[in-house]
């Protein structure tokens with residue numbers, strides 16, 4: 095633990111991520127994007143990729159995501175939620191089976207279950223890491239692109255799990271698509287650090303699991319934010335609303 099926090103201190107000095115604060119207002123049409131806030135990644139003991147014990151970074155992410163989703167829906171601002179969902183016969187290497195369609199793992203966490211019946215929310219099951227690719231249907235249409243255009247969204251606020259995996263890949267693809275003018279009028283992709291989380295697989299645990307890649311939580315969360323910022327996302331650690 096001691097060496098781990100030293101590493102993080104060094105890393106934060108060498109790879110600093112400056113974080114701003116965001117004040118949301120009616121002036122900039124903003125949509126909330128929730129990435130995989132499902133039981134399979136967030137609920138203790140729910141499955142192969144769920145936390146094995148209560149985890150503060152993950153529970154804080156769930157709480158803050160749910161709070162924002164409620165505020166956005168109260169204002170009728172658009173909300174888009176990705177749900178990692180896999181066919182039982184189609185694996186997703188390098189990961190063990192997770193979030194199989196029809197199981198509780200692939201469902202939103204209890205704090206966000208109400209979104210299933212919320213007319214303001216668009217839910218998208220995806221069977222890959224990158225939600226932008228996971229939004230493409232057989233006819234070539236893209237549900238996420240349509241959501242941006244139909245709602246004339248100028249900024250998206252991205253939250254969820256994992257900071258350095260599904261959140262990062264979605265952010266990178268979205269930024270490339272924006273730069274190619276596929277997402278007009280979208281301008282800003284904003285990652286809210288306190289409402290993002292990643293999983294924890296410390297080195298001393300990983301080395302006893304055959305083939306496992308170590309994944310220290312605080313470090314990888316930080317690296318995820320750093321990479322997203324490097325690709326052109328804005329990173330914020332505070333979000334407030336201009337009129338409340």
Ligand SMILES: [Zn+2]
Nearest residue numbers: 178186193222
């Ligand atoms: Zn998956």
